[in-house]
Amino acid sequence: MVQFHATTIVAVKRGPDDICIGGDGQVTMGETAIMKNGAKKVKKIYKNTVVTGFAGSVADAFSLTEKFESKLDEHGGNLKRAAVALAQLWRSDKAMRNLEALMIVADKEDMLVLSGTGEVIEPDQPFVAIGSGGNYAYSAANALYNNTDLGAEEIVRKSLEIAASICVYTNDHISVEKL
Structure with a gap:
C-alpha cells in the first residue's frame, strides 16, 4: 500500500492573545510523487474561537474536524x-478507529494533540508540531520560542520554512490561522 505523507503542522501560544497554527501545503504519495502543493490543513472552527490543524490522511482529517466541531457544540x-x-x-467507533x-x-486557554489511539495530550511547552516534518518544525519552534521575542505567527512561519528546507515531505506553501 502506498503511504501518503500529508503535512507538517506547528502551533505556538505566546499568551492568551497570541495563538497561531500553521501548516505546509504538500501532500506526497510514496517516496517521491508530490500530489498537491497547496493543500490547506489549518482552519478556524467553532465561531472562530478554536484553531485546528491536521496531519495524516486528508479525507480522514476533514471527517475528524467535522466530528470535533460537533463535540465542541455538544x-x-x-x-x-x-x-x-x-x-x-x-477509539471506540469501528469505522473511526481506522482513520x-x-x-x-x-x-x-488550551492547546492539545489528539490521536486515533484515544490520546489527548497537553504539551509541556507552549508549542507543538506534528506530521512528516514535525520533528524539524518542533526543533525550530523550540529554538525560536526560547531564544527570540518573536510572536506566535512569526515562529510558526519560520519553523515551517526551516522544516521545508530540510524535509522532503514539507513545502513552503504555508497557511496560517491566528486567534
Whole structure:
C-alpha cells in the first residue's frame, strides 16, 4: 500500500492573545510523487474561537474536524471536554478507529494533540508540531520560542520554512490561522 505523507503542522501560544497554527501545503504519495502543493490543513472552527490543524490522511482529517466541531457544540465550546469526547469516539467507533490522522487544537486557554489511539495530550511547552516534518518544525519552534521575542505567527512561519528546507515531505506553501 502506498503511504501518503500529508503535512507538517506547528502551533505556538505566546499568551492568551497570541495563538497561531500553521501548516505546509504538500501532500506526497510514496517516496517521491508530490500530489498537491497547496493543500490547506489549518482552519478556524467553532465561531472562530478554536484553531485546528491536521496531519495524516486528508479525507480522514476533514471527517475528524467535522466530528470535533460537533463535540465542541455538544460541550458548549469546552475544548478539553470536546477533545476527550472525540478521542473516546475515535477509539471506540469501528469505522473511526481506522482513520489515520493527528490533530492539534487550540483556543485561548488550551492547546492539545489528539490521536486515533484515544490520546489527548497537553504539551509541556507552549508549542507543538506534528506530521512528516514535525520533528524539524518542533526543533525550530523550540529554538525560536526560547531564544527570540518573536510572536506566535512569526515562529510558526519560520519553523515551517526551516522544516521545508530540510524535509522532503514539507513545502513552503504555508497557511496560517491566528486567534
